[in-house]
Amino acid sequence: MTTEPTIPAEDPARIRADLITGIVLVGLGLVVTYLSWTMDRLEVRRIHPSTIPGLVPIILGVALTLCGGLLAFRSARLDTRHAGAALVRVLVSWQSVRVLAVLGMALVYTLGLVGRMPFWLASALFIFTFITLFETVLADRPKSLPWTLFWALVVALGAGLGIHYVFGQIFLVRLP
Amino acid sequence: MFDGLILLGQGIAHFLTPAGLFNVAWATLLGLAIGILPGLTATMGVALLVTLTYKMAPDQAILTLMCVYLGAIYGGSRTAILLNIPGTPANAAATLDGHPLAMQGKAGLAMGLATTSSTLGTLVGIFFLAIIAPMLAEAALKFGSYEFFWLALFGVVISGQMTGSDTPLKGYIAGILGLLVAMVGMETLHAYQRFTFGIPALGAGVDLIPAMVGAFGLAEILSTMKRTMVGHIAPVNDRVIPRLKEIFQYWKTIIRSGIIGTFVGIIPGVGEDVGAWSSYAAAKKASKHPEEFGKGSQEGLIAAETGDNAVVSASMIPTLTLALPGSAAAAVLIAAMMIHGIRPGPMLMIENAPFLYQVVAMLLLATLANLIFGLSLTKVFIKVLSVPRERLMAVIYVLCVVGSFAITQRMFDVYVMLFFGIVGFILREMKYPMAPLVLGIVLGDLLDLNLRRGLALTNGDPSPFFTRPISAVICLIIILTILMSIPAVNRRVRALFPRNRGDVAAQG
Known part of the structure; x- marks a missing residue:
């Protein structure tokens, strides 16, 4: 359902950009997971362990790491030698x-x-x-x-x- | 049944006042101008206008925003026909046949067909809105935390699946990022502040309006100013008002596209562009002359414009009854309703039943105004189309600053707008869809609260999330949606259903 069908999906610059983004997203996902894991579990207030504030952020952090990893893996398979140069050309255009x-x-x-x-x-x-x-x-x-x-x-x-x-x-x- | 009709009549009468009609007129004209100008989208227009409607009465404010929304989606077809550039993403499908028609000297006819089919599409959507919304609202009263958790997740997953252009993976990533944004600030179950990093302004979380103004305003300005190419406006020398026969010979296409648009509108966060493309594809498949599609087919143009406008009306079904936005612009409408003290969701029919029918009346009045202005102000709209974007975009950015500041009067919100504008632009350039991101921000709190509330009710036992009938069905749909987005699974499932029959039909 693309609104810009003129841009090919196999654009080497975008594949390299996806690879970089995938790695960044894995990093972000790991940071979110760590921050959520170490988030206050409010034991002093005796809340049920399944309702801790960090529950959903942990799930999201893991999901982001997984999706970022998949994107990086997918892009690494499609990546070509000239993709870096193509990305630099886009950035200095x-x-x-x-x-x-x-x-x-x-x-x-x-x-x-x-x-x-x-x-x-x-x-x-x-x-x-x-x-x-x-x-x-x-x-x-x-x-x-x-x-x-x-x-x-x-x-x-x-x-x-x-x-x-x-x-x-x-x-x-x-x-x- | 009769109660509904009476409420609808009261809804229409409610707005038939000089002030109401004045608001319909100026807001529709503004919406049309926003739609016509390339680079200005319906979502951006609605988000920016929330500021102007802040001091208005709630019903008039929502009426104004609804007119802008509908006007912009319709107005974008003008640009698609005359410039071969979609005025809004919803009109991309209309360029395929609209512009070729204009190049054949039938620009007036193309505009007339787009106008009338937009009106008919909205009417089909309105029909289903009036019928389905009350029933869905009643059914939703039986929903508990378990069902609302799955519904919120369903919204983000389906939106990610259907709007991810390169791969659904990017749609899912956008959805997760949106949900993470919603995690910032004080959570509602234990009043604990998450991810605020000692910044007091983050305590209340990220406001939707500045985020939307950034993601749809500044990001759009950057995308528009990036391009150097400007199209050529096709001349309009023929009649604009179509003959009834020219429209109604395609009555099957109109009804089919209206129903497809309605279905797409009901699915949370999918939006008008998917409605237009789906209707176009279905019309091409069913047409007696599929070879004319893409070369100036009147049927193709009618299908695209009926489909996207039906989505606008139908997107109000989940928006009003479940508080799940049917499109990105509907997400802004939810925020605007909240600002004005209207709480969309299952309780709406109990707390404020006339409002649902007032929304139906708003859509009726807006589409009527579109029809009148669309068929009568052709020359004026061509003038609007020739406004230089260099002059327009600078003014739009100033409006983005005003729009993000005005609601809470904090410069922090302007910085939020700036942040989301830059991030939104980068994500757009890398083909990440914006709709799942928006849906994630809107639904994050609903998802988080209902998951933990559900677990608290069962003392940590998650089984009701999977054993309650409605929960189980939604959960199954989510799992199937995710599985189908894995290419290997998708290929194997498709291999089970040979497409020979369809191919033969398409060729014949």
Whole structure:
């Protein structure tokens, strides 16, 4: 039931990524199992041993370890010699640069700007930078700079003030 | 029977007020716009709008969210037809025949067929919702901890099995991760704080809304902005309103797809895309002209759009009666209902019976609004389609921050959104389905509480989990589902049922 049938299931980069993820999941599963096993069993409160708080997490930890192991095993069987290079190509592609740019801006906005200045101003700055970057430097067919700057400013101010007014004033939602 | 009809009539009358109709109109238009814009999904729209409906009356808030949900699922067909990109994952099957029809100069007809079949699909789902939900709610009153434990596990397992694209294993892993997220915070049996690592904000656990806004909002923004390719909008030069004959010559396909969509909707956490693909496959198998499928078959488009919209209505059956979400968007609806003091589950028919029929009325009004707007505002929706995503996605991220902050007014929830956005994006890129993850978060507490409560009732004896009739049946289904996802077992079982008959029928 895939929604993106164009990507082949045997993509070597994904198989290598699955192998790495499988190993990470085994690690995570073991950590969860250990933490659940050593979790307080509340003996002082004389609860029944079958109702300890760590019961379900232990089961989930074991299940995750098992599924992670199966995924790693399955991927190791399908893995090819060139899979590592294919995965590196995906990680250093132009698409990754675009993703990292969005993430970087989102992190700066969320962790750096929000709370240090009025929300509408922080949002307007984020939107302005986002549009300018993606319509010029990161665009396949960059638009003219004055045109981009004009629209970025209009959208940034419109959205920043609009969200402040609609959410804060009309729907009485408290903003960060 | 007559009580149900009276309650339904009261439900419809309840919303036929200026305020109710105004909410139906703007929320449906917003939902349509969300569905039409590639990169915005129904789940994201519903999750973001919970914030706006926070101060509304409960019935109006759920009405608004329901209109957005239904509007978005239908609206995505426009993008599928005109741009060859599914507006939401539910409309992926509609691209196969919708876009070829548009390229043949029949874009208007394709949109008209999609609109009417969406309406008919919703109506089939509504019919079954009104009939099945009260009966299921009554049956569920007999369920105890044992049955609810298995039901919660069934939801996660079946969702993992049916939505895992590469392998069911990834669906199961996503489900387990979701269940682990639900383990964080204070557990309800002994009030013990698990996996909080001394962080006070984790004491109350991870809120569903910020997690959903991250997994469906930020993750979707990252996925959309990753792509550089933008499609070309097909021109619309023909009529949009279809003739009755053009629709009803496929009445068998409509009923079959509606029933398939309803069945898929009842299964927890499977969702609209599976409904659309299953209906499409069944229509192709039963069609007199299967060779036309994928090349602009009107029957194929009708099957896909009837199927996904039937899922929306039918997903309310387990959502309202068992509190098991029928789809990812339904999981957000459960959270929204809880925020507004409505408790879905078996007690709903006792505590708040009119609400079930109000939901039926909401779906009726929403689908009527879809039909009217869908057939009359073609030009406006084409304009919406041309909004540059660079400008839109920046604004959507700001809304993600607002949406995750507003419910409890904690910056911690914004960080939760950020975390789930990044993790959700990585999981999506590696083809892990999101639905089991969401279901795991929603059902984790139900599963944990009922397993330990059941064991406490029997003083540690697990036998009632396997000997009570309903428990035994659900347990058996879960075991069979897991066994069938093992390729070696699956191959051997299929070998027992030769497919010669089916092949001959398909070829003939």
